[in-house]
Structure formats: C-alpha cells, structure tokens
Amino acid sequence: MRAAPTILHLDMDAFFAAAEQASKPSLRGKPVVVGGLGPRGVVATASYEARRFGVHSAMPMGQARRLAPNAAYLVPRFAFYRAISGQVMELLGRLSPLVEPLSLDEAFVDLEAGGLAEDSAGARAVGERLRAEILATTGLTGSVGLAGSKMLAKIASEEAKPDGLVLYEPGTERALLAPRSVRIIPGVGPATGDHLRRAGITTVADLVEAGEDELVRILGRSHGASLFRMALGHDDRPVVAERDAKSVSVEDTFDIDLHDRLRIRLEVERLAERCVARLRGSGHSGRTIVLKVRRYDFSTLTRSETLRGPTDDPLVVREAAERLLELVDTTGGVRLLGVGVSGLADYTQEDLFAQAEAEAGAGVGAGAEAGAEAEAGVGVGAGAGVGAGTDARAGAGRGTVGGAAAGPAGAGEAVEVVAAPGTAAEAGGRRWAPGHDVRHVVLGAGWVQGSGLGRVTVRFEEPGSTVPGRVRTFAVDDPELEPSDPLPLVPGGVTGAEGAAPVTPSGG
C-alpha cells in the first residue's frame, strides 16, 4: 500500500470492437461483435452498442446472434490489434520504466517509479494526459484507474468505463469495498462466488466479518488468506515489468467432433508442430509435454510427460504427444485437441539427450520448421481454418445481404455482415473473412462485409472518412480484388502490417 494513488491501471474500452469501428466508418455507433464465427465460436468483444442487447464476452456466438441479429459480426484481426497495442504500450513506457502488460488492451503502470506523480493531483493529471495521448495516437479511448494498489486501481478503471478516469484516495479502500459483491475482488469467479454464497458470504464486508480462519477453512490456505487481505484493502503486489513465460500451448476446437483415430492423430501431430514453432519463436525449450483432449461431452482431460531435459525438437515433442494420445480413449468423439510445453528453459539449449533419442527414433528431424510461419501476422486465427477439408459446412451460405448497397447508412440501417456461419468463402487459396481488408484495383481500399455462394461483398471506405462507404459485390475469384493490409487509424499511424507503406486516409 502506498500513501499516494500512484498505481495506474489502463483498460482500453471494448478494444477489439472499438478498433474495428475506428477502421470502418460504417460501423461507428452500431452494434459490433468480434469473435469466432464458426458454429462453436464465442464472443471475444462486443461494442457498447451490442452490449445493450445483452451480448458480452465469452457468450456463444449463436446466442449473440439471437440477441443482436442486426449487429456486425467480425473475425478478430490480431495483427492489427497488436500494432495498436504496441502504440499504447509505448505511451505507457514514457510514464515509467515499470509497465506490466496484462493483455493486448490492459496494463499496470507504477507512476512512483516513473517519478512523474507523487500526489493525487499529479497522478490524475498524468492519467488524463495519457488518455488524451492514446486518443490522439490511436483514435481509441481507454479508461484509467488510479489507486494505491493494483487491486483498487483495477477496480477503479472498471468503474471509469467507458472513456473515463477514477481515482481512489488511499485510506478509503475498506469503506469503498465493503458494500460491494465478493465478485469484485480479482480471483473470485463463479465457483468461489457460489462457494462463499453457500456459506452466507456475499459482500466484501461479509468476508471481513467471517475472518481469516473461516475463509481458510472454506477456500483453503492460500486462497483464503489472500482473499481476507484483499477484503481489507491490503494488496502490496508490486508492478512487475517482465515476467518469464512458463508455458506455450496451442489448441483447436473442431467445427464437428472428430471420431476417426487417424485424423485425431494427424491433428495432434499438426498441433505439436505449431506448438514447437511458437516455442522456438519465443526462444525457449521445455521439458514437459502436455496433451489436452476435450470430449464430445465437454469433459476435459490432460496427459503429460516430462523429459529428462528441455527440448525444442519438433520430432521429440511430436512423438511425446503421440504417446500421450495412446493413453486417451476418444470413443464418442473429440471436440478439442491441444498440445503444450511447460517447464520452460529461459534459453534455447541443445539437448543432447533429446537429440540422441530423436536420432535413434527416426531419420532426424526434417519437416520441423514446416509450421513455423503459421503464427505470423495473418490473424485469421481463431478457430478458422481448423475444420478445413473434411468437416461439413453448416447450412448453406446465406450470402451477404447488400440491402444497404449504396449511400450513407440512414438510421436503422442494418449492417449485415454475415457469411455462412463458420465459413469464409475461399477461392484460389484466398479467404474472404468478414472484416478483413481488401483492395480493388479501381475502387481502392475496403473490407469484406460478407461472403458466400461464390460472391464476396465489400464496403469501400477508409478509417479517415466520416460517412459510410458504398458496397459492391464481386465473384470470389475476381482478379481485380485482393486481400490487403489494414490502414492506419490516424494519419501516419501504425497499421500492423510491417513494411507496408502507410496510406493516408482520404480527406485527412
């Protein structure tokens, strides 16, 4: 705990959805939902307009579509978000050497370590200036919480949303927390919340009254003790700039459950290769290989194997994953497979044991780098591409509706951005995923509004314009249309497409 509110928590507002609205003028002020569009997709972020319909993060996409049928549904563009995140983190880095990113859109900053603020007034000024800089640099809004501890700073930023700043004076913590639900404390989720409720504890004041011994009895040593401290407003966790990664993993949920044992094995091999590519990309090796299987009934199990020493050899990881698969009964079907590596060594080291084993096992590791590029840029990510090939497509594609084919969106215009659920029309290896950027030889920059039935519908507009652009439909194999990189949100800004020449938005 510190005497001045010099721990800052920044949380960008509806980040993915806001980034999409900033880059697509026709979506501003409209409900936008970003997430997996497949039959098993979930919502990653809903814009505030979509939240009014009851749509929220982690909700199954099908449910979101029922609640907000006229919202725009987009696939996430991670490379784009990462670029914006980089700009924001850069601004935070100017405030203090101690910046702790929690995700692409969230971070703690220790203002005391930065020497920029030593009292409430100073901290507030820094926070407001930061918000202005973020808006000017990215075109997006973020909310700021300031307090004497991480927990309170985070609660403050939540309270500040959207587009606000809240500062809690040190000393007020207990009174402030007392009437709130136990769920406001980070680390208290649905299960712990239920557990406590059954014990008659629903508010933070109840936690304090219950006392540490009682909480330890209910929740266990570690959780109980830390929860009691939090309830009192005691939290002296430091802002930590760099934390070493502890594990690397990849997983895929399949559009349709997998039954064929050979196919399952093939997918495990592919996942192992992707996992190693990521492991190597981060400069690590690891000792423990983990296979994750989610069955048809959503029950999830893991099997792991620890090697004698760390490895980053694709063949070693793949063979371990295959051995682990042999331990799992997959009758009934599999909806998810995952491969992970933990017990990371913080440097890539040649592992003699693993090498020897590999050499003994089979012709040494060719085919290794294969999956290496998989991660990069593209950002189509999220489950797409998984079911490719054999899996059935759900239903016939409802083609994009161009109801709004021309002109500015009048009030009430539905922004229909829909392809056949879970699909992105594909032609010549090109995927027209909803929301992704394209360029037309004649008409210029635009984005995919939807696709299906051999057609792709594009709205031609750029971040800088103030009115929605016009919509045109093309054949998916139209040679004049090609995928392109994101345009900067503000003139001269970053695009997420390294090396791409920034294009100044029209009218800028």
Added chain:
DNA sequence: TCTGGGGTCCTAGGACCC
C-alpha cells in the same frame, strides 16, 4: 447453433529421498 484460445496459479496424491 452451448460453451474459444492462451495463459497463470493452486491443490492433492503418490513416488522417492534423506
């Protein structure tokens, strides 16, 4: 149209060791 993907931390039992 029920439930993503990438992480972290904690618990608990058994093996093993001193």
Added chain:
DNA sequence: TCTGGGGTCCTAGGACCC
C-alpha cells in the same frame, strides 16, 4: 507382526483472467 516426518518432483484437475 500397524503407522515417522519432511521436502521435492511429477501428474491431473480445476478456478480464474483477458
């Protein structure tokens, strides 16, 4: 011929977070 007490490693599962 009924019991030890830690500490550490490994495995499996679960809660939680964004």
